[in-house]
Amino acid sequence: MVRMPQLAVAKAYLSVEGAMQKLLVGLAVFLSCIVASQNAMAASNIGLRSIGGDVGFVDPEGVDGTVGFGAFANLGNISRDIRLAPRVDYWSKSYSFAGAETSVHDISIGTRGEYMFHVSSRKFQPYAGAGLGLHFLGAKVTVPGFMDVSDSRTKLGLDMGGGFITPLSPKTDLLVDLWYGVVQDFNQVSLKVGLSFDLQNGAESRAPSRPAVKHRPRRS
Numbered sequence: 001m002v003r004m005p006q007l008a009v010a011k012a013y014l015s016v017e018g019a020m021q022k023l024l025v026g027l028a029v030f031l032s033c034i035v036a037s038q039n040a041m042a043a044s045n046i047g048l049r050s051i052g053g054d055v056g057f058v059d060p061e062g063v064d065g066t067v068g069f070g071a072f073a074n075l076g077n078i079s080r081d082i083r084l085a086p087r088v089d090y091w092s093k094s095y096s097f098a099g100a101e102t103s104v105h106d107i108s109i110g111t112r113g114e115y116m117f118h119v120s121s122r123k124f125q126p127y128a129g130a131g132l133g134l135h136f137l138g139a140k141v142t143v144p145g146f147m148d149v150s151d152s153r154t155k156l157g158l159d160m161g162g163g164f165i166t167p168l169s170p171k172t173d174l175l176v177d178l179w180y181g182v183v184q185d186f187n188q189v190s191l192k193v194g195l196s197f198d199l200q201n202g203a204e205s206r207a208p209s210r211p212a213v214k215h216r217p218r219r220s
Contacts, residue, residue, distance in 0.1 A: 046084070049074040054175065054194025058091045061187040063104055066093045068190055078113065085131075086111040089190075101142040106186065108135045112159055128162030135183050157183035171198045 051073045058068035072087035092105035110133020117126045135157050140150040163177025173196040181188045 045077045047076050048199060049076050049083075050173075050196045050198045052173075052175070052194050052196035054177075054192040056190060056192030058188055058190045060091070060093075060104075060106070061185065063093050063186075066091050068192065070192060070194070072194070072196075074196070081118070082113050082115050082129075084111060085114050085129075087133075089133075099144055102140070104137075104139045106135050106137050106183075106188075108133045108157065108181075110134065110157070110159065114162075123166055125165040126162065127165065129160075131159045133157050133159060133181075135181075135186065137186060155184050155186070157181050165196070168195075172196070173198075 052071070054070045054072070056068060057065055059065040068089060068091035070087055070089040072085055075084040075086065077083050087110060089108045089110075090106070092103060094101065094103040096102075110131050112129050112131030114127045114129035117128075119125060133156075135155045136152065137155060138150065138152040140148075142148050159179050159181050161177060161179030163175060165173050165175050167173050175192075175194045175196055177192060177194075179190050179192075181190070
């Protein structure tokens with residue numbers, strides 16, 4: 001639980017460390033160059049393949065666990081086995097203490113590169129990846145009859161994680177994933193379940209299953 005004074009706690013959540021921001025900005029520039037070069041090589045594979053949404057448990061640093069929601073898309077492959085997946089996520093948490101109200105929220109917009117492992121069956125498709133995103137963090141403290149203070153920050157975050165996909169129908173997939181987000185003062189773990197709906201040519205962006213090995217008959 002958040003303790004008084006509420007304003008001090010909210011400010012602590014949103015403190016700035018320049019070194020961390022510079023490191024993440026440098027990483028963003030580096031990864032952007034890689035994506036740009038890959039995109040130039042495989043531009044014909046980029047396009048809206050599927051869209052979906054998910055919901056699950058989010059555990060931010062310094063805040064009690066809460067429910068998070070997300071929306072995502074599959075933009076196709078930037079290389080043979082890596083697909084591009086932009087997404088938007090949201091979570092919020094509110095507290096009450098001695099008549100005071102404190103709320104914290106995070107709206108993030110980012111893109112992940114997801115490596116689709118080669119498997120022998122399309123019924124279970126594991127993947128792992130990483131990505132970058134902007135987190136629009138906000139905090140508000142309300143003490144009735146005394147003060148109403150709010151603050152906001154925009155921070156760069158690094159996502160790392162993975163999950164698996166299993167088809168429910170020819171055009172619908174079930175996704176389960178676990179991600180860890182590195183965000184200054186707000187590192188967060190999320191475990192979500194979602195549904196993805198294929199659009200035209202959506203199945204083309206899935207990693208091909210590894211072909212079965214054909215055994216040659218022994219010669220007598």
